[in-house]
Amino acid sequence: MMPFHHMLHLLHRELSLFSRRLNKPWCRSISNSFALHSEKSVPDFNSFAARTNTCGELRSAHVGQDVTLCGWVQYQRQNLFLVLRDFQGLTQLIIPQDEAHSHVKSILCSVPMESVLRVTGTVCFRPPEQKNPRIPTGDIEVKVKTAEILNSSKKLPFEIKEFTKKSETLRMQYRYLDLRSSQMQYNLRLRSQMVMRMREYLCNLHGFVDVETPTLFKRTPGGAKEFLVPSREPGKFYSLPQSPQQFKQLLMIGGLDRYFQVARCYRDEGSKPDRQPEFTQIDIEMSFVDKSGIQRLIEGLLQYSWPEEKSPITIPFPSMSYAEALAAYGTDKPDTRFGMKIIDVSDLFRSVDIGLIQNVLRKPQGTVKAICVPQGMRCLQNKNLESLKETAKSRFNQEVLHLVLGPDGSLKSPMSKFLNREQQSELIRALNIQVDDVVLLAAGEHKKACSVLGNLRLESATLLEATGLVLRDPTAFHFLWVVDFPLFLPKEEKPAELESAHHPFTAPHPSDTSLLYSEPTKVRSQHYDLVLNGSEIGGGSIRIHNAQQQRFVLEKVLKEDPELLSHLLEALACGAPPHGGIALGLDRLICLIVGAPSIRDVIAFPKSFKGYDLMGSAPDQIGPEELEPYHIRVAWPVAEVAAKKN
Amino acid sequence: MMPFHHMLHLLHRELSLFSRRLNKPWCRSISNSFALHSEKSVPDFNSFAARTNTCGELRSAHVGQDVTLCGWVQYQRQNLFLVLRDFQGLTQLIIPQDEAHSHVKSILCSVPMESVLRVTGTVCFRPPEQKNPRIPTGDIEVKVKTAEILNSSKKLPFEIKEFTKKSETLRMQYRYLDLRSSQMQYNLRLRSQMVMRMREYLCNLHGFVDVETPTLFKRTPGGAKEFLVPSREPGKFYSLPQSPQQFKQLLMIGGLDRYFQVARCYRDEGSKPDRQPEFTQIDIEMSFVDKSGIQRLIEGLLQYSWPEEKSPITIPFPSMSYAEALAAYGTDKPDTRFGMKIIDVSDLFRSVDIGLIQNVLRKPQGTVKAICVPQGMRCLQNKNLESLKETAKSRFNQEVLHLVLGPDGSLKSPMSKFLNREQQSELIRALNIQVDDVVLLAAGEHKKACSVLGNLRLESATLLEATGLVLRDPTAFHFLWVVDFPLFLPKEEKPAELESAHHPFTAPHPSDTSLLYSEPTKVRSQHYDLVLNGSEIGGGSIRIHNAQQQRFVLEKVLKEDPELLSHLLEALACGAPPHGGIALGLDRLICLIVGAPSIRDVIAFPKSFKGYDLMGSAPDQIGPEELEPYHIRVAWPVAEVAAKKN
Incomplete structure (x- = not known):
């Protein structure tokens, strides 16, 4: 048999793993948000129900109280412990080992996972070495006196655990189980x-x-x-x-x-x-x-x-304004958590002798625009740059050039030979280019050039973030x-x-x-x-x-x-x-x-991206007699009619 | 010209008539319910809006304040007064008569009823003889300084007044106007x-x-x-x-x-x-x-x-219990605001020698039931009694007999000759019959007899109430x-x-x-x-x-x-x-x-009892090309197809 302390360690670890998510955001947040929105009091989750407390509620202050809990069997270990779960958290139950409670023991030792239990018992301190500061109920355990299986569960298609990976389809099909997850x-x-x-x-x-x-x-x-x-x-x-x-x-x-x-x-x-x-x-x-x-x-x-x-x-x-958003971000919904704004460098290029650019600038709304990807040279690989340009080409039919500021302070690019020293400095100043930055440049009609660069701005951000940089702080709200x-x-x-x-x-x-x-x-x-x-x-x-x-x-x-x-x-x-x-x-x-x-x-019961309800199978076949009161008939596509005939 | 005091009287009366409903239930109730549910404070109805106050808000305490009001022109009198209405009430405006405000005067004197105005002005006490205690703003009036027509109104299909009778169809068709009513x-x-x-x-x-x-x-x-x-x-x-x-x-x-x-x-x-x-x-x-x-x-x-x-x-x-409700009220949704409960008198009739009744009592669930309509003799006419019996006959195929307790203490009925003195007393006792009460009696299968008498109980109540009695207190909630x-x-x-x-x-x-x-x-x-x-x-x-x-x-x-x-x-x-x-x-x-x-x-926008939206005309015709993506076709009833061909 596994040594007792090792088992305790395992139990402890598992509880923490499951509880990390479970207790951090919602258990705490429920009480916090009500405490801090000070006019609120904590709701009574036990009113009208067959329990005295939820499984996330008991603390040291409850020690000595007799309680009734209802919940799901999260797991059971070595016929000694059982962890009960409900919407608010986890409580560790101690399975009685004495002869007088043999019936209770036999229930708790044999009950299948995810079955629904109602137990009564006494709240006790955990032994000091078993306390778990990572979960709110980690100081206590409940010594069970009575136990009742309210509903037995069959083996589930997946475990209700934070770290269980499930496919989207499985989650949708068994949405009622997916809803049990802490998230x-x-x-x-x-x-x-x-x-x-x-x-x-x-x-x-x-x-x-x-x-x-x-x-x-x-x-x-x-x-x-x-x-x-x-x-x-x-x-x-x-x-x-x-x-x-x-x-x-x-x-x-x-x-x-x-x-x-x-x-x-x-x-x-x-x-x-x-x-x-x-x-x-x-x-x-x-x-x-x-x-x-x-x-x-x-x-x-x-x-x-x-x-x-x-x-x-x-x-x-x-x-x-919409005009500003388009000009600076190339979109009407800018992500303002990071810079890399679009800069208009048309004036700078008016005196640059590149035929293609001059052609563009002569057209109505013709512009030259650029974004500066910070540390692009170090973070983006050549294939990344190529893929950015390919996006511009395939989605917008737009050529994009790139320039790099080398450590020697000069711009590296096939086009840089067309820019004189002063024009190069002006460009570096206008875009605030630092060494190893990559500049993406597009010449074209104003709105199109902005859209292209707005897209590349987001794609570049994704590429930079893949290397570990944080451009779009996921905890910030702009x-x-x-x-x-x-x-x-x-x-x-x-x-x-x-x-x-x-x-x-x-x-x-x-x-x-x-x-x-x-x-x-x-x-x-x-x-x-x-x-x-x-x-x-x-x-x-x-x-x-x-x-x-x-x-x-x-x-x-x-x-x-x-x-x-x-x-x-x-x-x-x-x-x-x-x-x-x-x-x-x-x-x-x-x-x-x-x-x-x-x-x-x-969303509690979402449709799949094709609009299906995978749990209940909607939409569903409806027979002609049910359509009759609505005076409609299915117009089967020809191929299907043919298939039906065969 | 109408004498000034007479005009004032008319104005006063009209304001009161309109306001009776307007101010009794909702204006008062809004403030009341928030005041009395003591944890609530009154909402700020003027936040973010182009007014300082609502038209139901100003009191003596506001006198001297400059205010901005927005609302609808309720009416205008003799180029002196204009009453402005919004969701919260009515405010009396004084139209300025001095030369400096001639522009304001001309706006206020010519603006069509139900147009939307924005006015600024100063809150003043009304002259004592013009105070109107029946409306919350009855102590004050607003001397207008500026006025602006925000939107002019054409003549409406009906007036927005409590006492204007409108057909249901008209109300539904112009629901947006009906919603302006205080109710x-x-x-x-x-x-x-x-x-x-x-x-x-x-x-x-x-x-x-x-x-x-x-x-x-x-x-x-x-x-x-x-x-x-x-x-x-x-x-x-x-x-x-x-x-x-x-x-x-x-x-x-x-x-x-x-x-x-x-x-x-x-x-x-x-x-x-x-x-x-x-x-x-x-x-x-x-x-x-x-x-x-x-x-x-x-x-x-x-x-x-x-x-x-x-x-x-x-x-x-x-x-x-359902069984009790059925036995005492003949329905699963008893109106318990009044008595007239159904009494089972089967045992009493077991010894009465009426073949028809004996036949019923011999069948399974065979019963004799009765209700006692208080003062039925005085309140119900013969035709009423006949119509009650006719209901029982036509809707339930059930014969109903009636008995009356005369002033001499004897039961009057064709059947009373079959009841001996003791049986009559017993019946009077069982149903607690008073002089001039009418008893309706049905012999039949338990559930059916109860249903019939449950229906007659409600119909009798309606008949009694038509004579002025109050059986079902409309302000009571049972x-x-x-x-x-x-x-x-x-x-x-x-x-x-x-x-x-x-x-x-x-x-x-x-x-x-x-x-x-x-x-x-x-x-x-x-x-x-x-x-x-x-x-x-x-x-x-x-x-x-x-x-x-x-x-x-x-x-x-x-x-x-x-x-x-x-x-x-x-x-x-x-x-x-x-x-x-x-x-x-x-x-x-x-x-x-x-x-x-x-x-x-x-309901803000209900459907008519046939399921139509009379304002926007729903449901509506949809052409075949719009049905195509849904692979349905209309299956026209034969008669309509024939009619279309002609």
């Missing part, structure tokens, strides 16, 4: 608590009204991504809206003044990775507000609800407002026609209103995006509240049939207050806060 | 506040986790009322679930321990009056709990969240638990087969478990219904947590294919904790609390 428990509990704090802020502090809006509505114009729901009336369908946009505006017109909703939204995008067919947004709308009002509201909301255990955030958030977007964009397929950059209800920028009727492409909007660490986590706008303006935008600019929105146009004419709002993508926000690799890790 | 504002705000209090109770006090569950799932066995959502895979459909039942059980199996969700649910019932295709339930599930635990939780929840301005409720709620339902019922169409009385996951009563395998029809369940004033507002149960038992129920008792629920059966075998829960119908609950005639009055 999923932490994610879902943090989500619930954060949303609760948001509600307190909106409802109790600022008088917002939580209003539920319908999800069975009619198709919005151009709503190609809306799921359809057949009705019992032939040929008529409901549509599952992508957001409560129309309803929240109608609520403002209805005098609700301040609306919010944790709204379920739907988007049928087929199989986009890390998107979900149904998702949740914190949906907000206010009357008599301007852009700055909504921004201050959201900053306050996030600060108020921000989890205690995460790095604090400071408000107000910085703001940047919020950013991006504003002054264009109101309209040329349609990708038909550039002569315009479409809304965001949606047709966005108000024009007050300074640009007159341009709406003359040069709509020059109109900036009152739209604002909220960006966190390079991800868009929210967006909103001040809306059009004038019926004529709304009709003009729909009919004259967007060439849409205004009749499809006649109810909204009618409503705007009936005393619509000026109003605006925002929607935060809750799944994405929580995902970034907990640092999960996918939004599927912050 | 809709009150209903939606009360709903939001009550749900917020429920969340505080569940989440902050008792450690429940708010978890969102999918609404795109697969069809549940027998889920004929589930809406379908076509997917992009030919022949495969999602289903919109009627409740998160499976998910909440899976969450318990996943160790979430305490779950709640304000859950959107869907039910396709065609056109049932006062039902909605989408509705909301407070959905709750707990591990390691028994029936009593859930009941105490819910009693605490309702008491904690109960609106201050409503009659208080006392807990614990009384409880009644909660009742109904328990010990049968677990299975014979199918209506095929009485030899069994179906679940509630759903197949309901656990059998612990005392009846063994009967499950021998006499399933005799098994009582661990289901509980919560009834308020005769309406079922919630229901739940302790669930089956044993996989074998669940499989037996599905396969052997209900003859369902267990494969359709294989994921749940598998999950139950993986260490499912004992668990139970409940769902409260939020729409119905709020409807009863505010005393609204329909649940449509507590």
Whole structure:
């Protein structure tokens, strides 16, 4: 038999391994966040239940108390110890060895792992050498008096342990087991608590009204991504809206003044990775507000609800125009945790005699742009540089050149012979190039050159991080407002026609209103995006509240049939207050806060990236007789019909 | 011109009429409920907005302050006064008459009703004779300095006034205007506040986790009322679930321990009056709990969240078995605000020589039942009595006899000659009949006789109330638990087969478990219904947590294919904790609390009783090209195809 002290050591190690994750984030965070948000008291997790305490609750102060615990068998060792787990932690149980408790012993020694137990016993100090400071219950153990198997478990497809690697498919198929993991428990509990704090802020502090809006509505114009729901009336369908946009505006017109909703939204995008067919947004709308009002509201909301255990955030958030963001980061959602900004070096190159570059600069919007990859020469291999250039070529059809500042202070590059000493110094100064830095340079149309370099900036960061550098601190949270977007964009397929950059209800920028009727492409909007660490986590706008303006935008600019929105146009004419709002993508926000690799890790029952529920098998076959009341029939693709015939 | 004092009187009266509703329930209740729930402070309704105060906020204490108000033009009188309205109340504005403010005057005198204004001005005392104690802002008025029309309104299809009668269709079509009414504002705000209090109770006090569950799932066995959502895979459909039942059980199996969700649910019932295709339930599930635990939780929840301005409720709620409820009230949702209980007088009639009755009593479950309608002789007309009997005949195919106790102490009825003096006295004693009371008597099978008299009890109450009696106090709230339902019922169409009385996951009563395998029809369940004033507002149960038992129920008792629920059966075998829960119908609950005639009055954008959205016209026509990605085609009914051809 294994020596007793060795066994204890093993037990100790295993407990710690499992508990590291289990106890660090969520057990502690639950009590912390309630203690530090000082107006809160700790919730009573034992009310109305058949236990006196949770498995994460007992401390030295409980020693001597008789307790009742319910939980899952985490493991059992040598018929001496059993560790019981619940959502809050682990408690070590001592299996009684005396004759009087032989029945209890036989239960505890034979019960399968992950079975559900109810035990009573007395809280005792652990012997000093067995104390485990790494788990909150590490000072105590419970001497069991009675034990009852509430439900026996069969052997599971995987163990409920932090360090058990499982495939995504297995996790999805047995989601109810995956949910037992400390990480999923932490994610879902943090989500619930954060949303609760948001509600307190909106409802109790600022008088917002939580209003539920319908999800069975009619198709919005151009709503190609809306799921359809057949009705019992032939040929008529409901549509599952992508957001409560129309309803929240109608609520403002209805005098609700301040609306919010944790709204379920739907988007049928087929199989986009890390998107979900149904998702949740914190949906907000206010009357008599301007852009700055909504921004201050959201900053306050996030600060108020921000989890205690995460790095604090400071408000107000910085703001940047869309034009600035594009110019400096090549994207409308810059990750501002690191530099490597795009620098325009067009002027410098105007006097450089390279035909290709001169050709570019002569074109409208022709520019030369560069980013400086710090220590690129030491951190990036040749194949990395080649792959960056290949990305530019294949995804953007854009040539990218690179330059290196050698230890002798001279720029190494096939192009450097075209630059005189002064031009080289100027370039080094403009980009603040240090020895061993790599400069990536692109000549082309402004927006395209920026996009390319914005992409290479992120790819370079990934490459540098692979060598151990930390550019994007995973514990830092950099919020950013991006504003002054264009109101309209040329349609990708038909550039002569315009479409809304965001949606047709966005108000024009007050300074640009007159341009709406003359040069709509020059109109900036009152739209604002909220960006966190390079991800868009929210967006909103001040809306059009004038019926004529709304009709003009729909009919004259967007060439849409205004009749499809006649109810909204009618409503705007009936005393619509000026109003605006925002929607935060809750799944994405929580995902970034907990640092999960996918939004599927912050959703209890997510769909796979193809939109399947792998646990319950949805969507599923439906027979013709069940379709009959809805007056629809499956139009089988020809290949399948043929296959069925064979 | 109208004399000034007369005009003032008119103004005063109109303000009061409008304000009676406006200020009584919601303006006052908003401040009250926050003041009385003492841990709350009043929310700041003016944060982030272009106003200093709401239109319901100014009091004597504000006199002398310069304020900015935004709101709708309620009315304007004689170019002297304008009343501005917002969600919180009304403020009287004084239109400046001096030359320096001629521009302001011209704006305020010409602005159309229901236009949106922003004004600045100074708060002043009203002259003593103009003070209006019936509205909260009745002591002050605002002398306007500047005014701006934020949006002009066209003439509305109806006035936003309490006493304006509108048809339901008009209200639905212009819902955004209907929402401006004080009653809709009150209903939606009360709903939001009550749900917020429920969340505080569940989440902050008792450690429940708010978890969102999918609404795109697969069809549940027998889920004929589930809406379908076509997917992009030919022949495969999602289903919109009627409740998160499976998910909440899976969450318990996943160790979430305490779950709640304000859950959107869907039910396709065609056109049932006062039902909605989408509705909301407070959905709750707990591990390691028994029936009593859930009941105490819910009693605490309702008491904690109960609106201050409503009659208080006392807990614990009384409880009644299904059998008792049926016997005494003829229904499983008794309205216990009044008596008129059903009395079994079978024994008394065993010795009465009426062939018809003797025939009934000889049959299994044959009974004679009666209710006593107090003062029926004085309050009910003959035609009323006839209509009651006609109901029994037409809806239940049941003869009902009536007896009256005359002033001389004798029973008047065609049947009374068959009753001797002693039998008459016994009947009078058993039913506690007073002079002028009417007794309705039915002989038949127990359940049927009870149902008939339960119906007549409610109809009689309505008839009595029409004469001015108060039987069902509209301000009283009588909660009742109904328990010990049968677990299975014979199918209506095929009485030899069994179906679940509630759903197949309901656990059998612990005392009846063994009967499950021998006499399933005799098994009582661990289901509980919560009834308020005769309406079922919630229901739940302790669930089956044993996989074998669940499989037996599905396969052997209900003859369902267990494969359709294989994921749940598998999950139950993986260490499912004992668990139970409940769902409260939020729409119905709020409807009863505010005393609204329909649940449509507590939903922002309800569907008509045929399931239409009359404002936006949903469901709507969808063309074949939009159906193509979903591989469905409309199967037009033959008549319509013919009509289209012509």
